[in-house]
Amino acid sequence: MPTSPKKNVREKKRLQLDWRFVQRFLSIQKVLFPSWTSQSVLMFGTLLVLTLTEQLIIYQVGILPSQFYMVLADKDYAAFRNLITLAILLILLNSTLKSLDQYICSQMYVGWRQSLTENLHADYFRGRVYYTLNVLREDIDNPDQRISQDTERLCKQMSNMASRIIVSPFTLAYYTYQCYHSTGWMGPVSIFGYFVVGTISNKMLMGPIVHTLFQQEKLEGDFRFKHMQIRVNAESAAFYRCVCVCVMSAHTGLTRSQTLLSYSVGVNTFDYLGGFLSYIIIAIPIFTGIYDDLSPGELSALISRNAFVCIYLINGFSQLIDLSTTLSDVAGYTHRIGELREAMADILRRQCDYDPASGDNYDFDSDFNIHAGPADTAFVLDRLSFRSPDSDELLVEELSLKISQGRHLLVVGNTGTGKTSLLRVLNRLWEADSGFVQMTTCFGPRGILFLPQKPYLTDGTLREQVIYPLKDIYPASGSVDDERIIQFLELAGVSNLLKRTGGLDEKVDWNWYDVLSPGEMQRLCFARLFYLQPKYAVLDEATSALTEEAEGQLYRLCKQLGMTLISLGHRSSLEKYHDVSLRLCGGGRWELTTLKENGADDGHVIEDTGL
Numbered sequence: 056m057p058t059s060p061k062k063n064v065r066e067k068k069r070l071q072l073d074w075r076f077v078q079r080f081l082s083i084q085k086v087l088f089p090s091w092t093s094q095s096v097l098m099f100g101t102l103l104v105l106t107l108t109e110q111l112i113i114y115q116v117g118i119l120p121s122q123f124y125m126v127l128a129d130k131d132y133a134a135f136r137n138l139i140t141l142a143i144l145l146i147l148l149n150s151t152l153k154s155l156d157q158y159i160c161s162q163m164y165v166g167w168r169q170s171l172t173e174n175l176h177a178d179y180f181r182g183r184v185y186y187t188l189n190v191l192r193e194d195i196d197n198p199d200q201r202i203s204q205d206t207e208r209l210c211k212q213m214s215n216m217a218s219r220i221i222v223s224p225f226t227l228a229y230y231t232y233q234c235y236h237s238t239g240w241m242g243p244v245s246i247f248g249y250f251v252v253g254t255i256s257n258k259m260l261m262g263p264i265v266h267t268l269f270q271q272e273k274l275e276g277d278f279r280f281k282h283m284q285i286r287v288n289a290e291s292a293a294f295y296r297c298v299c300v301c302v303m304s305a306h307t308g309l310t311r312s313q314t315l316l317s318y319s320v321g322v323n324t325f326d327y328l329g330g331f332l333s334y335i336i337i338a339i340p341i342f343t344g345i346y347d348d349l350s351p352g353e354l355s356a357l358i359s360r361n362a363f364v365c366i367y368l369i370n371g372f373s374q375l376i377d378l379s380t381t382l383s384d385v386a387g388y389t390h391r392i393g394e395l396r397e398a399m400a401d402i403l404r405r406q407c408d409y410d411p412a413s414g415d416n417y418d419f420d421s422d423f424n425i426h427a428g429p430a431d432t433a434f435v436l437d438r439l440s441f442r443s444p445d446s447d448e449l450l451v452e453e454l455s456l457k458i459s460q461g462r463h464l465l466v467v468g469n470t471g472t473g474k475t476s477l478l479r480v481l482n483r484l485w486e487a488d489s490g491f492v493q494m495t496t497c498f499g500p501r502g503i504l505f506l507p508q509k510p511y512l513t514d515g516t517l518r519e520q521v522i523y524p525l526k527d528i529y530p531a532s533g534s535v536d537d538e539r540i541i542q543f544l545e546l547a548g549v550s551n552l553l554k555r556t557g558g559l560d561e562k563v564d565w566n567w568y569d570v571l572s573p574g575e576m577q578r579l580c581f582a583r584l585f586y587l588q589p590k591y592a593v594l595d596e597a598t599s600a601l602t603e604e605a606e607g608q609l610y611r612l613c614k615q616l617g618m619t620l621i622s623l624g625h626r627s628s629l630e631k632y633h634d635v636s637l638r639l640c641g642g643g644r645w646e647l648t649t650l651k652e653n654g655a656d657d658g659h660v661i662e663d664t665g666l
């Protein structure tokens with residue numbers, strides 16, 4: 056028996072910098088760097104060359120002061136002039152390289168964000184993954200936020216880290232050598248020891264940050280979602296006069312900044328102590344008399360050079376420690392995105408027996424197992440039983456039924472008895488408990504089209520509303536189509552929209568949901584149905600906001616256009632447009648009855664329209 060998706064809720068583990076983070080991070084890197092010849096790899100290589108060159112220049116700039124000490128002590132004017140020219144050239148070169156480095160980092164950020172978003176979208180919009188994630192799974196909060204904001208922040212942080220991480224091994228190795236050369240083993244050993252102590256204390260302070268970031272992002276998502284709900288349902292909320300979007304996101308922001316406070320005290324202390332350590336290291340060879348034979352000018356030059364080398368080495372380590380702040384953010388975002396990817400892969404494997412890692416293309420329609428069968432049949436249901444996701448009680452038990460062309464079916468029953476759920480099972484949004492659904496017609500504008508209980512409108516022009524889900528003007532010859540669309544808008548009773556929108560192709564600056572009344576929305580959906588003329592129209596209380604008279608007109612039109620109707624509704628007035636009635640009685644029980652002959656009711660509404 057298939058398990059309910061809601062029972063898949065995984066136990067929440069505390070997320071941190073662990074092996075799971077490494078696995079998730081590497082799997083995201085495979086998306087960002089798909090092959091050795093990919094653009095990201097090329098950019099990364101260029102960045103490596105640039106940052107290394109930049110480091111060579113920085114070294115030259117760093118030892119300039121020691122050369123200045125020498126020439127000033129010797130009062131060598133010609134050498135001083137040459138040194139000034141060299142300094143200006145080096146600084147110009149350095150700033151150019153730095154700007155190029157920043158440019159490549161920002162390009163990498165854009166490229167990474169695009170690749171990762173496309174990769175997430177590919178799975179999110181494959182089959183019915185987005186439905187399962189948003190409606191049925193409770194373990195993945197705010198998938199939309201993970202795809203938009205978290206992806207953006209992850210890519211931004213990684214691009215910020217990129218050049219620093221690339222260059223670290225080289226600078227650390229080079230300056231360790233230079234430090235050893237100037238101070239003997241004491242210098243590098245004390246700096247390494249200092250780094251180890253700093254790393255251990257940072258790791259301890261950083262642990263809670265990854266988890267708080269994860270929690271904060273979750274609450275940020277909930278916060279935005281609440282605002283979005285208010286935005287979409289502003290009028291209903293205003294009637295209730297009860298709007299409360301709590302300040303939860305601000306609250307966790309506070310918790311996180313408290314956690315960050317102790318952490319940044321650690322990082323700052325490490326940075327400042329590092330500055331002093333360099334002088335202690337340089338002081339040792341001076342006080343032990345190693346440099347006693349040098350003149351004051353030579354000693355100043357040496358101290359300056361040594362100070363640069365030691366401070367740069369300490370700075371290299373400090374930067375690594377500073378990077379850990381960014382790393383904790385990267386870990387938080389990586390967990391959120393990694394978790395989403397794993398959940399999507401899991402849904403795809405369960406629902407569609409498809410492995411996204413295989414790289415094959417997945418055809419959602421093939422998922423419906425369209426069987427060769429009688430051409431005049433849409434569904435054959437054989438002993439079908441199903442329940443709602445978080446319930447143990449069957450909504451419908453062992454339902455056997457054939458839905459065929461020309462035999463209009465009305466599904467009735469009390470609220471919550473499972474009428475819409477039957478459609479969900481037919482549409483494979485929910486798994487059946489047992490039994491079998493055989494489909495012989497495909498979903499889509501020409502096969503079976505659903506008009507859901509809540510009308511779905513796009514945010515485009517009036518034409519786009521009518522032709523939805525088709526995207527292009529259909530058929531190719533636009534003018535004929537315009538006539539059809541206008542005629543169907545008239546027949547559906549919403550031709551006034553043409554005036555309000557200013558034409559079929561005028562972009563409107565209002566939200567369709569805010570300005571159309573529920574009845575207008577339902578009528579507009581009927582115009583869509585007339586335009587698409589599917590073989591089967593599934594109408595889920597599609598006329599609930601209309602009068603019985605308007606309902607009658609629209610139903611008769613659908614039948615005259617050759618559609619077979621499968622309707623869900625409460626009104627007894629609907630019976631006269633159907634041949635069979637399926638009553639869901641609750642507790643799994645159902646009754647199938649044949650309704651009396653209704654042909655006489657099909658009055659002529661479309662006369663000589665050529666439709």
Ligand SMILES: Nc1ncnc2c1ncn2[C@@H]1O[C@H](COP(=O)(O)OP(=O)(O)OP(=O)(O)O)[C@@H](O)[C@H]1O
Pocket residue numbers: 190191443444445450468469470471472473474475476477
């Ligand atoms: N996503 C969901 N998760 C859990 N339970 C759900 C979900 N959607 C619906 N249900 C439950 O399944 C049951 C059947 O719902 P369904 O929408 O099929 O009712 P209906 O017969 O169409 O009712 P109505 O006449 O009000 O439209 C209800 O108890 C409902 O609360």
